[in-house]
Amino acid sequence: xxxxxxxxxxxxxxxxxxxxxxxxxxxxxxxxxxxxxxxxxxxxxxxxxxxxxxxxxxxxxxxxxxxxxxxxxxxxxxxxxxxxxxxxxxxxxxxxxxxxxxxxxxxxxxxxxxxxxxxxxxxxxxxxxxxxxxxxxxxxxxxxxxxxxxxxxxxxxxxxxxxxxxxxxxxxxxxxxxxxxxxxxxxxxxxxxxxxxxxxxxxxxxxxxxxxxxxxxxxxxxxxxxxxxxxxxxxxxxxxxxxxxxxxxxxxxxxxxxxxxxxxxxxxxxxxxxxxxxxxxxxxxxxxxxxxxxxxxxxxxxxxxxxxxxxxxxxxxxxxxxxxxxxxxxxxxxxxx
Numbered sequence: 001x002x003x004x005x006x007x008x009x010x011x012x013x014x015x016x017x018x019x020x021x022x023x024x025x026x027x028x029x030x031x032x033x034x035x036x037x038x039x040x041x042x043x044x045x046x047x048x049x050x051x052x053x054x055x056x057x058x059x060x061x062x063x064x065x066x067x068x069x070x071x072x073x074x075x076x077x078x079x080x081x082x083x084x085x086x087x088x089x090x091x092x093x094x095x096x097x098x099x100x101x102x103x104x105x106x107x108x109x110x111x112x113x114x115x116x117x118x119x120x121x122x123x124x125x126x127x128x129x130x131x132x133x134x135x136x137x138x139x140x141x142x143x144x145x146x147x148x149x150x151x152x153x154x155x156x157x158x159x160x161x162x163x164x165x166x167x168x169x170x171x172x173x174x175x176x177x178x179x180x181x182x183x184x185x186x187x188x189x190x191x192x193x194x195x196x197x198x199x200x201x202x203x204x205x206x207x208x209x210x211x212x213x214x215x216x217x218x219x220x221x222x223x224x225x226x227x228x229x230x231x232x233x234x235x236x237x238x239x240x241x242x243x244x245x246x247x248x249x250x251x252x253x254x255x256x257x258x259x260x261x262x263x264x265x266x267x268x269x270x271x272x273x274x275x276x277x278x279x280x281x282x283x284x285x286x287x288x289x290x291x292x293x294x295x296x297x298x299x300x301x302x303x304x305x306x307x308x309x310x311x312x313x314x315x316x317x318x319x320x321x322x323x324x325x326x327x328x329x330x331x332x333x334x335x336x337x
């Protein structure tokens with residue numbers, strides 16, 4: 001039987017591992033661990049240093065790069081081990097995801113357990129995963145040259161591809177769970193697509209905030225500072241003006257703040273419009289989950305900001321974005337087939 005439950009379980013397992021990888025990636029970022037491993041060895045890099053000599057060799061390699069020389073010059077070997085773990089664990093999960101996607105795919109392909117459309121979709125999924133792995137290393141390389149920080153553009157690309165890969169894998173699994181097509185309201189479906197695009201744009205600017213460490217400034221809400229709705233540095237950090245909103249810390253945070261209001265308003269309007277429609281139970285649940293999660297995510301965002309990005313809140317905020325994207329993907333799928 002083609003496209004059976006085993007294929008669905010495979011896709012959901014991949015979704016779960018991508019979720020774990022994003023969580024660990026958030027911890028890696030917030031603990032400044034992402035540049036602790038300055039080389040990439042696909043096979044041998046799976047095993048961390050196992051003895052004193054190997055640890056000292058890894059530490060000596062780390063000392064050759066800007067993060068140690070400009071930021072962590074006070075680190076001893078034990079400090080290095082602490083940041084090394086999170087980056088190693090992050091890469092280990094990435095390798096595991098590759099194995100989980102490739103080997104079962106080959107099994108299902110050669111045993112003819114997938115239909116042709118599912119094979120094509122799975123190949124797209126594998127390509128996204130490969131590109132995500134490349135983008136991770138491309139991102140790390142940007143922090144090994146002059147400054148001990150990765151490019152916020154590359155960070156945003158790395159994170160966004162992870163979210164898109166998850167959403168696509170989830171969508172393909174939903175195609176198999178709900179194979180029957182029905183008449184749809186194309187206008188409402190397209191309206192939900194608008195919400196999906198807006199959410200992805202917000203995720204990109206959230207990555208910009210993370211990459212520029214812009215969450216550690218203007219730690220007030222709803223004002224950006226005492227008595228000011230918009231801080232003057234939003235306009236003057238970069239020249240020309242438009243660069244403030246993609247490269248200036250204040251400008252990037254400003255965009256992320258006010259896009260949050262737009263995302264909340266858009267999703268609530270989706271719910272409002274849906275009240276006049278006859279909905280299936282999955283459609284109702286999807287919209288209700290979207291509303292609940294967008295409110296929770298907004299609250300987490302505010303708390304993360306006013307408490308200056310403590311580790312647990314930063315990770316919770318990223319997890320909230322993941323769950324909101326899941327609810328949006330599910331809802332969009334239910335209004336698309």
